[in-house]
Amino acid sequence: MTKPLVLVTGASGFIALHCIVQLLEQGYQVRGTVRGPDREGEVREAVKRQVDAADRLSFAHADLNKDDGWPEAVAGCDFVLHVASPFPADVPKNEDDLIKPARDGALRVLHAAAAAGVRRVVLTSSTAAVAYGHVADGKVFDENDWSDLSSPNIGAYEKSKTLAERAAWDFVAGPDAKGLELSVINPGGVMGPLLSARSGTSAEIVRRLMTRDIPACPRIGFAMVDVRDVASAHILAMTNPAAAGKRFCCVNGFAWFNEIAEILATEYNHQGYRVPTKIMPNFIVKIAALFDPALRLITGRLGQKADVSNKLITDVLGWKPHSVPEMTIAMAESMIEFGVTAKPSK
Numbered sequence: 394m395t396k397p398l399v400l401v402t403g404a405s406g407f408i409a410l411h412c413i414v415q416l417l418e419q420g421y422q423v424r425g426t427v428r429g430p431d432r433e434g435e436v437r438e439a440v441k442r443q444v445d446a447a448d449r450l451s452f453a454h455a456d457l458n459k460d461d462g463w464p465e466a467v468a469g470c471d472f473v474l475h476v477a478s479p480f481p482a483d484v485p486k487n488e489d490d491l492i493k494p495a496r497d498g499a500l501r502v503l504h505a506a507a508a509a510g511v512r513r514v515v516l517t518s519s520t521a522a523v524a525y526g527h528v529a530d531g532k533v534f535d536e537n538d539w540s541d542l543s544s545p546n547i548g549a550y551e552k553s554k555t556l557a558e559r560a561a562w563d564f565v566a567g568p569d570a571k572g573l574e575l576s577v578i579n580p581g582g583v584m585g586p587l588l589s590a591r592s593g594t595s596a597e598i599v600r601r602l603m604t605r606d607i608p609a610c611p612r613i614g615f616a617m618v619d620v621r622d623v624a625s626a627h628i629l630a631m632t633n634p635a636a637a638g639k640r641f642c643c644v645n646g647f648a649w650f651n652e653i654a655e656i657l658a659t660e661y662n663h664q665g666y667r668v669p670t671k672i673m674p675n676f677i678v679k680i681a682a683l684f685d686p687a688l689r690l691i692t693g694r695l696g697q698k699a700d701v702s703n704k705l706i707t708d709v710l711g712w713k714p715h716s717v718p719e720m721t722i723a724m725a726e727s728m729i730e731f732g733v734t735a736k737p738s739k
Contacts, residue, residue: 395449398422399631400470400511402502403477404452405432407595408517408580410439410588411624412474417446419628426455426466426477439589457498463505470509472631475502476517478557488549495553496560503564506573513574513637514561515630517623520581520616522555523642524699535702536579536640558640565638576630577640580623581701582615582648584720587727595620596733599724602654602668603661603734607681609673610651616644616701619720622712629710641706645714647698656721665737 399416403409404425416423417440427433433452440450455462457477467473478495499516506514524534526544540547540555558577565575583595601607626643630636651672658668673681706712715723728734 396421397471398424398469400424400426400453400467400473402426402455402466402473402475404436405589405591406476407587407591407593408583408620408623408627409474409476410436411585411620412476412627413440413450414443414588415621415624415628417444417449422449422451424451424453424466424470426453426462428456429454435589435591443588457494457501460501463501464509467502467505467509467511470506471512473502473506473511473514474517474627474631475499475514476627478517478554488552491549491553492556495557499557499561500564503561503573503575504569507569507571510571511573513576513631515627516558516561516575516577517627518558518577518579518640519554520579520642520644520699520701521551522558523579524616524701525551525555527699533700533702534642536642536705574637576636576638578623578626578630579640579642580618580626581642581644582617583620583623584617584717584724585620585622585715586723587731587733590731590733596724596728598650598653599657599721600728600733602657603666603725603728605667605669607669607673609669609671609677610649610654611673611678612649612651612675614647614649614652614698616642616699617646617648617717617720618644619715619723622714626706626710626712629712633710635709639705639709641710641712642701642703643706643712644701644703646717647700648717649698653717653721656718657725660722661725667737 399421401409401412404427413423413425453466455466522540523538526541526547540551542552564570565573623643651670654668654670658670662668
């Protein structure tokens with residue numbers, strides 16, 4: 394028997410593709426949103442490499458910045474996984490370029506879902522809405538924590554995720570929600586296998602190390618998680634009655650940039666890769682950031698460690714994550730497969 398219809402927003406994205414594949418593998422009907430028909434073929438091709446279920450995958454055209462298309466996208470859906478959200482490759486000139494589509498887009502999806510009688514929305518937030526803007530000092534963050542938007546060290550991306558999630562919780566607490574349930578998944582730095590050559594911002598750590606795009610490792614680290622586990626967390630939060638009204642920190646261990654580099658160097662340097670493992674002094678990172686857009690995103694968190702607990706997600710959802718070495722190697726292998734990182738010449 395075919396399971397209900399699930400809408401997955403931002404279908405061509407890294408996390409969304411894994412959500413679509415796992416939903417199809419479990420027998421669900423899936424509708425993915427893309428901004429235009431040019432992305433449909435790309436998504437179908439990526440999904441087809443993993444699961445043969447083309448008859449249960451359809452598409453709707455909708456944009457986070459526009460009202461048009463969302464009523465049609467949610468029509469007939471029992472559940473919505475709202476994964477789509479802008480992720481910057483550089484510090485934006487105007488923080489509203491990130492905040493408005495993240496917050497207003499989430500509200501557009503929630504309004505449409507409530508009006509259509511959707512049972513539950515699972516929103517993809519981030520640990521950027523949990524653990525940023527604080528001086529950690531050994532603190533372990535959890536679902537009761539929110540990022541401090543008044544901190545001078547918090548960036549536009551962290552603000553966008555925090556404000557979007559808070560707006561979502563405010564919406565479901567109000568009369569317009571019409572009984573709509575909300576669960577939120579807060580992933581850390583997402584690694585794991587790519588399903589297409591479109592690597593995106595999440596993959597930049599591994600790509601830059603594998604290609605030696607940087608000569609040494611900035612002293613930056615993240616609470617990490619495998620994309621396969623992020624997708625499974627979304628589906629568990631969608632189906633588990635106990636998940637309604639809860640947010641879940643979706644992580645499995647903190648890793649410094651150089652620790653990820655050591656994993657890659659051990660696995661690949663004997664094959665001819667030259668993964669750098671030395672630590673780059675902070676003042677050099679700040680100088681390099683003047684010329685490197687990606688480094689500008691991380692200078693405010695140099696040397697900071699924020700541990701995040703995964704107790705709630707494992708206790709309530711029975712979630713079982715991959716390890717940091719597993720997710721790191723899986724991402725590197727897929728990058729080699731799709732040609733994102735070229736094999737070294739002999």
